[in-house]
Amino acid sequence: MGTTAFERCVGDVGGFLDHYWGQAPLHRPGSGTDAFADVLTLEDIDSLLAERGLRFPALRLVKDGATLAPSTYTKRARLQSRNLDDVIDPGRVYEHFSQGATIVLQALHRYWSPLSHFCRELELALTHPVQVNVYLTPPSSRGLDIHYDTHDVFVLQVSGVKHWAVYGEAIHYPLAHQKREGKITDPGEAQIDVELKPGDCLYIPRGFLHGAETVERESAHLTIGILSYTWRDVIDALMGDVDHQVFLRESLPPGFARANEKLLEQIPAKLQEFARWAGGRDPQEIADKLTRKFWASRPPVLTGQLQQILNLDQLDDSSLVRRRRGATCHVDIKRDDGLTLLLGDRTLHLPASLEPVVRYLLGRAEFRIEELGDHLDAGSRLVLVRRLIKEGLLEQDLGG
Ligand SMILES: [Mn+2]
Incomplete structure (x- = not known):
């Protein structure tokens, strides 16, 4: 291997970003049947289904475009003194699968560590959050109808074969809530029409219509969804400060909803004032907000x-x-109040004087604690490293 997760999805990263990212679908033939064996195999899926005690909706079933009622494949169980009624019943899941249902495992990056690492690598390359679902479809079956997704996806074929058709764009850059209801009967001409084989990757930008079905064989694939930040998030970041602007806190003219002349008269001036205010904002401050948003929300x-x-x-x-x-x-x-480390789900505040030593240790693949001797005395360096291990940033080499 030696290639990055991003390269394993798209090959040449530069070429992909220039010609496909957000613009056009791409089919990339794979390097063989075991190409993704280190992240997930059919055996792994079997064990996840049968042995994990999953609860709905970590697993759901779809068939011929419809979601099956969870009550047809969940059971009741008692845990401590609580009754759980959403425990997946593997036996019934296998029965549905035999009758043509597609098994969907949701958000596997949360609990299957090879995929946690693969997704983390990808999201660090993109600095857009990434999630992954697994689809296991029996032969001669169709899971979902033709649709578009509201986030870009990489489809990685793990095992078996699936026929995919990717059509044109139904909507340019849809946001999460901009889904289309109802069946799509005329998707137009397919831009990509391909049998996805193990090791293959298919990139589908959000908004592009697509459909897939199995023929003679079963199919298992990963769908890696990229939950991109958009320029809408820049506006959201800006709007966070709007409450501090007195000119926007002023009440609307009394009676505005009955007779709105006064309101109409004042709107253009207020919008101009808003545009002046927005235009005068420090871009660095807005960029920092978005940067923090990413680094403070990684699981x-x-x-x-x-x-x-x-x-x-x-x-x-x-x-x-x-x-x-x-x-x-x-x-x-x-910040003026010291050094802040954004560690995904937690924020660690340290004295500003620790910046050089923190930079030093972050810059090294590994180090012995005594190497921090230029910056900290023996007691302090132990305290710092112990703390960073507890916070999940560092780990001690435990020898095998
Ligand atoms: Mn899709």
């Missing part, structure tokens, strides 16, 4: 953290420490 990947916590008291100056795989950290020094 942690805490594989092995139990061992880390149990071995904290073994840490000494000679301990080898490294950045935890998949851990995110953004150093925010814009």
Whole structure:
């Protein structure tokens, strides 16, 4: 391997960004049947279905364009003193599958660590959030009707074969709520018409119509969804400050809803005032807000953290420490009150004096704690490293 997650999806990243990203679908033939075996196999899916005790809607079933009622494949279970009525019944899931239903495993990046890492790598490359679903379709079946999605997707074929058709754009850059209701009967001519084989990747930008069905064989694929930030988010970031603007807090003219002349008269001036205010905003401040939004909302990947916590008291100056795989950290020094580390789901405030040592340790693949000696005394460096291990940013080398 040695290639990045992004390259595994699109090949040449530069060419993809120039010619396809947000513009056009792309089919990329794969490098063989085992191309995605390290992230998910059919055996893995089998074990996820049968052994994980999943609850709806982590798994759902669709058939011929319709979602099956969860009550037909869930069961009741008692846990502690609680009655759960949404526990997936694997036996009934397999029965539905035998009768043509597609199994959808939702948000696998949350609990299947090879996919957590794959998605994390991809989202760090894009700095747009990424999620993944798995679709397992029996032979001669169709899961969803022709539709478009409101986020870009990479379809990665894991096993079996599926026939895909990608048509033109139904709506340019749809947002999450801009879905189309009702059946699409005339999607127009297909731009891509292909049998997706193991190792293949298909990129479908949001808004592009597509449909898929299996023929002779079953099919298992990953759909990686890219939940892009848009310019709408820039406006949202701007609007966060609007409440501080007195000129917008002024009440509308009394009686405006009965006779609106006064309102009509005042709107253009207010909009101009708003445009002046918006135009005078510091772009850096807005960019920083969006940057923080990404780095402060990444779910942690805490594989092995139990061992880390149990071995904290073994840490000494000679301990080898490294950045935890998949851990995110953004150093925010814009604030006056010290150093802020955005660690995905948590924010860590440290004294500003620690900036050089934090930069040092973030810049290294791995290091021994004694290497921090130029910056911190023996006690302080142990305290800092221990804290960063607890926060999930670093991990101690526990020797195999
Ligand atoms: Mn789709």
